[in-house]
Structure formats: C-alpha cells, structure tokens
Amino acid sequence: MRFASRAHPARVVSFRDALFTGLAPDGGLYHPVEVPDLGGLFRAVDDSTSFPELACRMGTALLAPELDTDRVGRIVRRAFPFSPVLRRLDRNILLLELFHGPTCAFKDFGARFLAAAMEDFLATEGGRETPAGAPGVRGPRADAPQAGAPRLSARPAHIQILVATSGDTGSAVAHAFHGMANIDVVILYPSGRVSELQEKQLTTLGGNVHALEVRGSFDDCQRLAKEAFGDPALCQGLRLTSANSINIGRLLPQCFYYAFGATRRSELGGATPVICVPSGNFGNLTAGVYAWHWGLAARGFIAATNVNDVVPRYLSSGRFNPRASTRTLSNAMDVGNPSNFERLEEVFEGDWKKMASLIDGRSVDDTRTVQAMKKISRECGVLVDPHTAVGCQAAWDFLEQRSGGSGDQVIVLSTAHPGKFSDIVRDATGVSPELPERLAQCLALPKESHLLGTALPELRELLLERFS
Numbered sequence: 062m063r064f065a066s067r068a069h070p071a072r073v074v075s076f077r078d079a080l081f082t083g084l085a086p087d088g089g090l091y092h093p094v095e096v097p098d099l100g101g102l103f104r105a106v107d108d109s110t111s112f113p114e115l116a117c118r119m120g121t122a123l124l125a126p127e128l129d130t131d132r133v134g135r136i137v138r139r140a141f142p143f144s145p146v147l148r149r150l151d152r153n154i155l156l157l158e159l160f161h162g163p164t165c166a167f168k169d170f171g172a173r174f175l176a177a178a179m180e181d182f183l184a185t186e187g188g189r190e191t192p193a194g195a196p197g198v199r200g201p202r203a204d205a206p207q208a209g210a211p212r213l214s215a216r217p218a219h220i221q222i223l224v225a226t227s228g229d230t231g232s233a234v235a236h237a238f239h240g241m242a243n244i245d246v247v248i249l250y251p252s253g254r255v256s257e258l259q260e261k262q263l264t265t266l267g268g269n270v271h272a273l274e275v276r277g278s279f280d281d282c283q284r285l286a287k288e289a290f291g292d293p294a295l296c297q298g299l300r301l302t303s304a305n306s307i308n309i310g311r312l313l314p315q316c317f318y319y320a321f322g323a324t325r326r327s328e329l330g331g332a333t334p335v336i337c338v339p340s341g342n343f344g345n346l347t348a349g350v351y352a353w354h355w356g357l358a359a360r361g362f363i364a365a366t367n368v369n370d371v372v373p374r375y376l377s378s379g380r381f382n383p384r385a386s387t388r389t390l391s392n393a394m395d396v397g398n399p400s401n402f403e404r405l406e407e408v409f410e411g412d413w414k415k416m417a418s419l420i421d422g423r424s425v426d427d428t429r430t431v432q433a434m435k436k437i438s439r440e441c442g443v444l445v446d447p448h449t450a451v452g453c454q455a456a457w458d459f460l461e462q463r464s465g466g467s468g469d470q471v472i473v474l475s476t477a478h479p480g481k482f483s484d485i486v487r488d489a490t491g492v493s494p495e496l497p498e499r500l501a502q503c504l505a506l507p508k509e510s511h512l513l514g515t516a517l518p519e520l521r522e523l524l525l526e527r528f529s
C-alpha cells in the first residue's frame with residue numbers, strides 16, 4: 062500500500078516514509094492511494110481466528126511487499142499482547158472493549174503498532190546515515206534497504222519522538238515506546254492541567270521516556286512542539302519525529318479490531334452489524350470506514366459525538382462548519398474541527414449523500430450521557446466510561462428510529478476503561494469503578510518530570526544537551 066496527500070496524488074510514498082514523516086511535504090494528510098480487496102480474507106476469518114492472527118493477515122495484505130508476513134507478525138506480536146473483547150450488553154447491543162492495553166484506552170492499538178513498526182524499521186535499517194536534504198523526510202532515509210537487504214551496524218539509527226499532549230494521547234505514546242532501544246520519547250504536557258492519574262502515567266515510566274512539564278496551556282505545548290520541528294538547530298542535531306494521531310501508522314492498525322468484531326459471527330447471531338463509534342477527531346471512525354471500503358461486511362456506521370457535533374450536522378445538511386470546541390464529560394471527544402474528516406471525505410469522493418447513506422450521525426449531550434451510564438449500570442450491571450456511554454445512547458436512539466428489525470445488532474466501540482474516569486462514573490451511577498491494577502500501580506510511584514517555560518530556546522538547549 063502506498064500513500065499520498067490529496068493535493069498531490071501522484072507523489073506516492075511507502076508506508077515507511079508515511080510513518081516517519083507523519084505529514085506529506087505539502088503539509089497534507091496521507092491517504093491510501095489503493096483500494097485493496099480484502100473481502101476474501103474477511104470471509105475466511107471466523108470466531109476461532111485470534112486477534113493477532115487476524116491482524117497479521119490483514120497487515121500483510123495491506124503492507125506487502127514492503128513488509129512480509131514475518132515482519133508483520135513480529136510487529137503485531139510486539140504491539141498487541143492484549144486483544145479486544147466482545148461483550149453482550151443487551152439484546153441488540155454488543156460492546157467491543159478496546160481498553161485492555163497498558164493505558165486502558167483504544168489509543169494503545171494505534172500507538173503500539175506505530176511504535177513497533179518504527180522500531181522494526183530502525184533495527185532493520187541499522188546505522189545507515191541520513192543524507193541531508195532528503196525531501197520531506199525527517200528521520201531515516203527514504204531509500205534505505207527494505208526487508209531482505211538489511212545492513213546492520215554497531216550503531217543503529219536513533220530517533221526522538223516529540224509529542225504534545227493534553228493527557229491521554231501522551232500516555233498511550235509514552236507506554237508504546239517505553240523501553241525501545243533506538244527511540245527516545247519526549248512528552249510536553251501542561252503543568253497542573255492534566256489529572257493526577259494522567260500525569261502519573263506520563264511521569265513514572267523513566268528510561269527512554271522524558272516528561273517535560275510546561276508552565277503553560279496545552280496550546281503552548283503544541284506550539285512548542287511545532288516550533289521544535291521547524292527549528293534548524295534541532296533538525297540538524299537530532300532526528301525529531303512526531304507520533305500524533307494523524308499518522309497513518311496509528312490509523313491503519315485500528316482497522317484490525319473492526320474486522321475482529323464484525324467477524325465474530327456466532328456472537329452476532331449471523332447478523333451483519335451496524336458499528337457505532339464514539340468520535341472526536343474521527344480517526345477511529347475513519348479506520349472502520351476504510352475496513353468497510355476494503356470489503357468488511359458492515360450494514361453501516363453510527364458517528365456518535367457529544368455536543369461537539371460538527372460531523373453529525375454535516376451528515377444531515379451537507380455543510381461542514383468547524384467551530385471552537387465545548388467542554389464535556391467525554392473530554393477526549395471535545396473536538397471542534399476534526400482533522401481526519403478529510404480522510405473520510407476522500408473515501409466518498411466528496412459526496413456527502415454517499416457518506417450519509419453509510420454513516421448515521423448522532424449527538425448526545427452530557428445530561429443524556431449521565432442517564433445512559435446510570436441506565437447501563439442499573440439494567441445491565443455494567444459500568445461504562447462517558448465516551449462509551451455516548452456511543453450506547455446513540456445506538457439506542459438509532460435502534461428506536463432506524464431499526465431494520467428486532468434482530469438488529471449494533472457493535473458499540475468501548476473506547477476507555479471506566480476506572481480512568483472514576484469520578485464521573487461514580488457521580489453518575491453511585492458505584493465506584495475498580496481501577497485496573499496497572500493504573501493503580503503507577504499512582505503509587507514518584508513523579509519524575511522537568512519543569513520548562515514556554516519559549517523554544519529552553520527546550521532546544523535541553524533536547525540538544527540530552528540527545529545530540
């Protein structure tokens with residue numbers, strides 16, 4: 062599979078280059094330029110196919126010949142020591158739990174595949190130097206040898222991942238890269254503006270994970286990261302690489318769990334499911350729509366948002382009007398201008414009617430989110446986090462209005478563990494969710510971070526001193 066930006070569809074790049082550069086040289090997002098047919102693969106999968114096996118088959122079908130089965134298998138085994146779990150909620154709804162990874166949210170799937178793939182490329186390419194001026198390629202060189210012709214050396218290539226985070230993305234990325242030999246991770250987070258649990262997840266790993274606590278806002282962190290990527294001294298002295306959510310290396314692996322959920326045929330009673338996706342930046346839904354585009358049997362999708370409903374409005378009106386985001390209980394979905402929207406648009410060739418015939422947009426406000434958490438706790442005996450609750454309520458609304466019959470099956474993606482949002486869940490339901498062991502452990506560890514101002518020179522000096 063090869064990738065290009067929308068403005069320059071003929072300038073195709075390999076998976077490897079899309080992975081290490083993040084954005085195309087013209088500043089656009091990478092889109093897949095081919096439409097592979099995985100229909101046969103999906104039909105051959107059944108309830109006995111394990112998640113790693115399915116991920117390996119899909120990954121090979123998408124990434125060969127650039128990556129062969131052995132390499133995809135190695136990356137998948139490294140990335141996914143955990144699996145999604147499909148659990149029945151009521152007669153019509155199944156939850157696909159995506160929170161069994163190290164940071165208890167679905168972002169672990171994308172971040173860990175990205176990290177494992179980068180590590181594999183770096184190890185395979187060894188210490189080949191990066192000739193200066195390779196267009197648009199930050200990090201290892203575009204024409205470095207592929208599988209079959211590795212040239213290893215004593216000093217493997219070393220890169221630094223730089224990410225700004227408002228909380229959850231940073232911890233998924235930090236955990237994904239933790240302990241990798243040729244990669245350092247630098248996290249910029251706003252001092253005093255992340256929860257204690259989020260801060261502990263960022264600052265207790267140590268080793269190759271460096272947490273920088275910025276005396277400022279999330280916007281300051283983002284601006285600092287942007288300035289660092291454009292800074293000549295840093296570009297010369299280091300190999301700064303980004304790992305943000307628009308990276309195709311985070312998006313592609315999310316297709317794997319859609320295929321996993323939609324092919325558990327006995328749990329679905331043979332029905333072709335509708336898949337409901339709690340959405341903010343719309344990376345998750347885009348991955349599902351890719352899987353459908355490539356042949357996965359799904360009756361359609363529900364785009365479930367909180368009051369930040371730019372996409373549901375587009376689906377009903379054909380007009381896309383981004384606006385400032387509003388704060389809600391499902392704060393990982395507080396996005397007013399979803400950056401993956403153009404990828405969705407591309408699949409439907411800009412035709413909103415086509416998009417609206419596949420995707421049903423639903424918005425759920427905080428009051429109904431709380432009611433949904435309460436109802437699910439009382440009637441189903443299950444605690445869900447506020448993001449998953451938005452999805453469940455949207456699914457009920459859909460079933461009430463658009464149901465094709467009582468045998469309808471909706472798979473709601475459960476994007477985070479309720480223990481990550483314990484205050485909100487307890488206030489809504491009166492029940493305290495258990496904190497998973499791995500989160501409880503990091504709460505007990507001492508925080509290690511470095512305080513930093515909001516001006517670039519201080520960050521530049523620190524990075525050069527530590528890494529060049």
Ligand SMILES: *Cc1c(COP(=O)(O)O)cnc(C)c1O
Pocket residue numbers: 166167168229339340341342343344345346393394448476477
């Ligand atoms: C990031 C996130 C979302 C939104 O996913 P997008 O891909 O940005 O649409 C939903 N739920 C949780 C818990 C998240 O962390």
